[in-house]
Amino acid sequence: MRALLIYPVFPPTFWSYNKILELVDRKVLLPPLGMVTVAAILPQQWEFKLVDRNIRAVTEAEWDWAEIVILSGMIVQRQDLIEQIHEAKQRGKLVAVGGPYPTSIPHEVAEADFLILDEGEITIPMFVEALARGETKGVFRTTEKPDVTITPIPRYDLLDFEAYDSMSVQFSRGCPFQCEFCDIIVLYGRKPRTKTPAQLLKELDYLYELGWRRGVFMVDDNFIGNKRNVKLLLKELKVWQEEHQYPFRFNTEASVDLAADPELMEMMVDCYFDAVFLGIETPDEESLQLTKKFQNTRSSLTETVEKIIKAGLRPMAGFIIGFDGEKKGAADRIINFVEEAAIPTALFGMLQALPNTALWTRLEKEGRLRLTGKQDINQSTLMNFVPTRPIEDIATEYIEAFWKLYDPEVFLDRTYRCFLKLGAPKAKPAFKLPRRADLYALAVIIWRQGFKRSTRWKFWQNLFGILRHNPANAEHYITVCAHNEHFLEYRQIVRDEIMAQLAEFQRQEALTSEKTAIAA
Numbered sequence: 001m002r003a004l005l006i007y008p009v010f011p012p013t014f015w016s017y018n019k020i021l022e023l024v025d026r027k028v029l030l031p032p033l034g035m036v037t038v039a040a041i042l043p044q045q046w047e048f049k050l051v052d053r054n055i056r057a058v059t060e061a062e063w064d065w066a067e068i069v070i071l072s073g074m075i076v077q078r079q080d081l082i083e084q085i086h087e088a089k090q091r092g093k094l095v096a097v098g099g100p101y102p103t104s105i106p107h108e109v110a111e112a113d114f115l116i117l118d119e120g121e122i123t124i125p126m127f128v129e130a131l132a133r134g135e136t137k138g139v140f141r142t143t144e145k146p147d148v149t150i151t152p153i154p155r156y157d158l159l160d161f162e163a164y165d166s167m168s169v170q171f172s173r174g175c176p177f178q179c180e181f182c183d184i185i186v187l188y189g190r191k192p193r194t195k196t197p198a199q200l201l202k203e204l205d206y207l208y209e210l211g212w213r214r215g216v217f218m219v220d221d222n223f224i225g226n227k228r229n230v231k232l233l234l235k236e237l238k239v240w241q242e243e244h245q246y247p248f249r250f251n252t253e254a255s256v257d258l259a260a261d262p263e264l265m266e267m268m269v270d271c272y273f274d275a276v277f278l279g280i281e282t283p284d285e286e287s288l289q290l291t292k293k294f295q296n297t298r299s300s301l302t303e304t305v306e307k308i309i310k311a312g313l314r315p316m317a318g319f320i321i322g323f324d325g326e327k328k329g330a331a332d333r334i335i336n337f338v339e340e341a342a343i344p345t346a347l348f349g350m351l352q353a354l355p356n357t358a359l360w361t362r363l364e365k366e367g368r369l370r371l372t373g374k375q376d377i378n379q380s381t382l383m384n385f386v387p388t389r390p391i392e393d394i395a396t397e398y399i400e401a402f403w404k405l406y407d408p409e410v411f412l413d414r415t416y417r418c419f420l421k422l423g424a425p426k427a428k429p430a431f432k433l434p435r436r437a438d439l440y441a442l443a444v445i446i447w448r449q450g451f452k453r454s455t456r457w458k459f460w461q462n463l464f465g466i467l468r469h470n471p472a473n474a475e476h477y478i479t480v481c482a483h484n485e486h487f488l489e490y491r492q493i494v495r496d497e498i499m500a501q502l503a504e505f506q507r508q509e510a511l512t513s514e515k516t517a518i519a520a
Contacts, residue, residue: 001131004066005039005050005158006058006088007032008073008080012493013378014347017165019485023441026165027055030217031156033168034072034099039155041124050158053080063091068131071112072099075354076378078108085112094136096127100187104355106139115139119173119188121146148173148193153203156210166215167248169203171195171233175222177255179279180291180362181320183354184221192225197236204240208247213432218252223276225255227264234267241271246429251275257295259304265311272427274476275314277347278305283337284330287323291359305341312423314480317343321398322351324388331401338405342418344480348402349379350394351387372508379490380497382505395502399495406487408455415480416462424472445482 010016017029032052039048049065051058069088073081078101088095089111098116102109106117113136116127123140130138148170156167174192175184207216224230241248250273258265258276268276280301281293288296305315319334338346353360353369354377363369368386377384379402387394404410434442449459459481466477 001043001046002065002067003039003042003046003048004058004062004069004093005035005048006069006071006084007035007050007052007054008071008077008084009053010077011079011378012380012490013076014349014490016490017483017486019489020441020482021165023437023444023482023485024165024435025437027163028052029165030168030219031159031164032072033154033170033219035070036154036156036158037151037170038070038072038098038120038124039158040152041120043128048155048158052160052163053084055160055163058084063088063093066093068094068096070096070098072097073101074099075101075104077101082109082111085109098123100183103187104183113137115141117141118143119146121148121151145174145189145191145193148195149199151195151199153206156207156212161210161212166217167207167212168217168219169200169207170219171200171223171230172220172225175225175255177222177293177295178358179293181351181354181357181359183357186354186356188221192222192229194226194229194233197233200233201236201240204237204248208244213247214249216248216250218250221253223252223254224258224261224264227261231264231267234264234271237271238267241427246272246427248272249274249427249429251277253277253279255295256280256301256304257298259307260299262307262311265308265313269312269423269426272425272429273313274425275316276308277316277318278308280305280317280337281320282323282330283333284323284326287326287330290324302337302341305343306421309342309418309421310423312425314418314422314476315341315343316345316347317341318347318349320349320351321401322383322387322394326387326389326394328389328393329397330394331397335401335404339410339414342414342421344411344415344418345483346405347379348398348405350381350383350398352377352381352383353385380494382498382501391505392502395498399498402491402494406484406491408449408453408484408488409458411484411487412449412455412458412462412481415477416465419466419470419473419477419480422470422473422476424470425476441482442478445478445485448485449481 015029035050049062071081071084085095095112096114096116097109097112102115103117106115114127116123118141122142122144126140172192172194173188174190176190176192254276256278282288283301285297308315321330353363363385370384370386383391450456466474
């Protein structure tokens with residue numbers, strides 16, 4: 001069987017980093033880990049071709065070659081996923097789809113012949129058996145959560161390594177918490193399942209053999225969901241990194257209770273983890289309680305972030321506006337918290353009701369879901385439900401806050417304050433000559449931020465301050481300074497798209513009111 005794997009386009013998002021990737025001659029931040037894992041689960045006597053449409057389009061030769069087309073994607077990729085399904089069907093191909101978005105809303109991808117839903121370790125073999133019986137349609141589902149120790153090594157060999165800035169690996173699935181808005185616990189459950197340390201090290205061995213020598217993102221939605229197993233992994237990962245001269249720099253996602261375990265943070269830094277994404281959401285404790293994010297209410301969030309920084313892990317953090325019962329000025333309170341905690345990269349979005357979450361179910365019962373307009377949920381999407389305060393107020397606060405957070409001078413100052421406190425790395429990676437593209441990127445950043453912009457004095461003052469007070473983190477610091485090249489552009493995208501959606505929402509509301517008045 002000749003299988004063409006297609007990964008749909010991501011629209012511009014907070015994590016696109018397009019401007020930075022252009023400078024370093026990369027196309028995409030991360031590869032489609034799910035697709036290369038699917039390829040590993042499918043029969044290995046099949047032939048595979050993988051096209052990541054974030055890198056390039058599918059060629060006519062590839063369409064002609066394929067006997068079956070397999071697609072996967074998240075809700076943010078919704079539009080291109082549906083278009084590619086239609087394109088494949090127009091060409092007379094058998095089409096199979098899976099992944100988080102089809103699993104959550106299968107009826108929206110019903111044009112596909114096969115829906116391979118839930119977790120592939122169980123449903124992909126069901127699909128393969130159906131094909132062997134000569135079936136040409138089918139839906140494959142399961143309520144069972146697979147043991148991920150059976151998951152094979154992803155087919156990283158199908159990837160174009162030069163196109164990606166970082167690689168992805170997964171150690172665990174699931175999260176023990178119960179946040180109302182989160183779909184991870186719906187898709188993967190609340191009991192974290194982990195691979196064995198030896199299993200993950202084999203994946204790293206394969207990446208190493210293929211020549212990868214850059215960053216690796218541990219894609220777990222909560223890396224520390226099972227702290228016991230994570231520590232077992234880190235103990236062996238430290239040895240592996242030492243033996244290979246630290247070829248990979250890691251980052252990941254974790255809950256804020258990471259700060260309560262100094263040993264765990266130290267072990268992560270020893271393994272060359274240098275950044276962690278935290279789901280903080282809001283400094284408003286009432287909102288945290290309402291959304292059942294109780295783990296964020298047990299200690300001071302500012303002190304929590306400071307402990308993580310001092311341990312040597314740069315914080316990235318997610319924030320949300322639009323919770324029920326939220327008081328006016330929520331965005332300003334988030335800005336104040338981000339500044340006080342010195343978090344350089346703050347992912348900021350309006351609350352969205354994701355399908356099948358507890359939030360979705362509650363709002364559906366209350367008749368508050370708004371399922372019209374833009375539905376490929378990301379940071380430039382207006383809320384998809386009726387909030388408890390005027391949506392105009394929330395949208396205006398959101399736009400203004402996003403703009404302020406990524407003001408060039410504010411961003412530089414916040415990043416500087418973070419790196420003054422950031423614990424020094426303990427890993428000793430082997431020296432390697434920088435690529436020409438990396439040197440070019442450095443030159444462009446220095447020109448733009450150190451000469452061209454009005455922030456030039458701030459840039460040089462802060463850079464020399466880091467070189468004096470925390471020189472071990474100087475390279476890391478410059479890299480983070482470069483990130484604002486993306487955010488300067490993206491904040492304009494956020495402003496334009498949210499304002500356009502808000503205007504359309506207001507127009508529709510006015511039409512509805514007019515029709516109601518006429519009917520009365």
